[in-house]
Amino acid sequence: MQIRQVSVFIENKVGRIMEITEVLGESNINLRALSLADTSDFGILRMIVDNIDKAVEVLKDKGFIVKETDVVAVEVPDKPGGLAQVLEVLCIANINVEYMYAFFEQPKDKALLIFRFEDPERAIEVLSARGIQIAGGETLGIG
Amino acid sequence: MMWNNEREALTDSGKKALQSEALKGLVKRAYDKIPFYTEKFDELGLKPAHISSIEDIVKLPFTNKTDLRDNYPFGMFAVPMSEVVETHTSSGTTGKPVIGGYTKKDIDLWSEVMARCLTLSGTTSSDVVHNAYGYGLFTGGLGVHYGARRIGATVIPVSGGNTKRQVMIMQDFGSTILTCTPSYTLYLAEVGEEMGIDFKRLPLRAGNFGAEPWSNNMRIEIENRLGLLALDIYGLTEIIGPGVGNECEQKTGVHLCDDHFYPEIINPDTGEVLPPGEVGELVITTLTKEATPLIRYRTRDITALKPGKCACGRTSMRMERIMGRTDDMLIIRGVNVFPSQIEEVLVRIEGTEPHYRIVIDRVGSLDVLEVLVEMNEKMISDEIKELEQVELKIKSEIESLLGIKVGVKLVEPKTITRSEGKAKRVFDKRTL
Incomplete structure (x- = not known):
């Protein structure tokens, strides 16, 4: 199962991330996870939100350039070695990770890892076969 | 000191007679040998016999850069290729270049006018000319080379690039005259200063700088840093290359070799000829050129003409510094750049109408x-990584073009201001 992620192109300028989060806040869109990749000139803000269709709409409305991508969310126990275990499985299967970011799920003591794979179908298959939990939208509280 | 006293200090009547005679010959050659001009003349019901003096030049049609492109490569040649001994092209890279052809006599003419230009900066047979204009299709290198050879000076055909080596050669060979673009001159100064060279202790005495627009402030900086007399040289591939004119040490305008290149200033919108002193587009007629003669060629350079005798003794028509262009051409490090070229690359890569801005600065x-x-x-x-690849692709395609x-x-x-009609895409922050 894959999850929809929205990415926004931003220049490295003061206040850009604030503006994006304000736009989302005003439209009552909740951020579930976020990561920022950047170079010296520009960056890409990647977000998992509870209502992606609306997020895309309001951001485009404000003139932002956005892109939707499918990512895979993996749930691991929040303890030392949790991520390493997942990466080892991927490494053995020779699965390339384009990028990833992680966040912590408070009540369940679990960590959620968001992966962008070159070949997501195969990654899901390999991880599931090893008993690693692939999280769905409901785990992330998204519609 | 003049290279050609007789031609550079002509009386008004003497000059007029010379120009009139040359114009009649030019019109006949162009009409007989270049189908483009035959058609143009016929359209206007004009015959070479209608031209009897230089004043009749206003009857003649203009020639535009697009005409040269439309007749690429050899459509504007007035002689068979067997008589052409050399060709050069413009540095511009919009589609097809502009070609200049030279017969043996044209090379002679080029040597003559370049000898005048170099003499204007005081070059004699005892001088060592450090020629850092590029050799090759570009007219700069060989044009200066022929002029210096004609004078009998020692030419160092060092061409462009390898700046440290240039400084070393300049020092070891005792260069006295420097020829290159003004911006490269300042770069040479920078590199030399970093190497610990005191230019004022070198025998460098004067320089003919051109191929790009520059200002009086730049002249002062060049003169101060290099300890030489910095003079402006003017030329363009379509006409002959460098050698159309050069300043004398009075620095009161570029002395045009007007016995060979007849200048006019026109209103670029109406084509009307403007009186001396008024600012407009420079139009040049190559009175004596054989291979690629041009009638009333619109240079798109904006300037004004200054008639009258100069304190140096010359009576040749002078021209003010180039103040701008009638088109959107930019000259960057001596290379002609049109914003449309950059736009073409972006359209190709993006597959859509691009929004872009070009910023030029001098660092x-x-x-x-x-x-x-x-x-x-x-x-x-x-x-x-994908965005970086897009950036790199745009960069390398523009660079190779x-x-x-x-x-x-x-x-x-939306970072780039939208405007009604023509968007302002070019921001030239160079303070010349």
Whole structure:
């Protein structure tokens, strides 16, 4: 199962991330996870939100350039070695990770890892076969 | 000191007679040998016999750069290729270049006018001419070379690049005359100063600088840093290359070799000829050129003419510094650049109408070109490496087209001001 992620192109300028989060806040869109990749000139803000269709709409409305991508969310126990275990499985299967970011799920003591794979179908298959939990939208509280 | 006293200090009547005779010959050659001109004349019901003096020049049609492109490569040649001994092309890279052809006599003419230009900066047979204009298709290198040879000076055909070596040669060979673009001159100064060279202790005495627009402030800086007399040289491939004219040490305008290149100033919108002193577009007729003669060629350079005798003794028509262009051509490090060229690359890569901005600045003494490109739905990716690849692709395609280094930066949409009609895409921050 894959999850929809929205990415926004931003220049490295003061206040850009604030503006994006304000736009989302005003439209009552909740951020579930976020990561920022950047170079010296520009960056890409990647977000998992509870209502992606609306997020895309309001951001485009404000003139932002956005892109939707499918990512895979993996749930691991929040303890030392949790991520390493997942990466080892991927490494053995020779699965390339384009990028990833992680966040912590408070009540369940679990960590959620968001992966962008070159070949997501195969990654899901390999991880599931090893008993690693692939999280769905409901785990992330998204519609 | 003049190279050709007889021609550079002509009386008004003497000059007029010479120009009139040359114009009649030119019109006949152009009409007989170049189908483009035959057609143009016929359309206007004009015959070479209608031209009897230089004043009749206003009856003749203009020639535009597009006419040269339309007749690429050899359509504007007035002689068979067997008589052409050399060709050069413009540095411009919009589609097809502009070709200049030279017969043996044209090379002779080029040597003559370049000898005058170099003499204007005081060059004699005892001088060592450090010629850092590029040799090759560009007219700069060989044009200066022929002139210096004609004078009998020692030419160092050092061409462009390898600046440290240039400084070393300048020092070891005792160069006295420097010829290159003004921006490269300042770069040479920078590199030399870093190497610990005191230019004022070198025998360098004067320089003929051109092929790009520059200002009096730049002249002062060049003169101060290099300890030489810095003079402006003017020329263009279509006419002959460098050698159309040069300043004398009075620095009161470029002395045009007007016995060979007849200048007019026109209103660029109406084509009407303007009186001396008024600012407009420079139009040149190559009175004596054989291979690629041009009638009333619109240079698109904006300037004004100054008639009258100069304190140096010359009576040749003088021309003010080039104040601008009637088109959007930019001259960056001596290379002609049109914004449309950059736009073409972007359209090809983005597959859509691009929003972009071109910023030109002078960092130290070098022109720097930066292209800001707005991100759009087609280009965006969630991966940095893909965006960096887009940046790199734009950069390398523009660089290979223009032949100069550019910086490319992806920016957010709407960063670039939209405007009604023609968007302002070019920001030239160079203070010349």
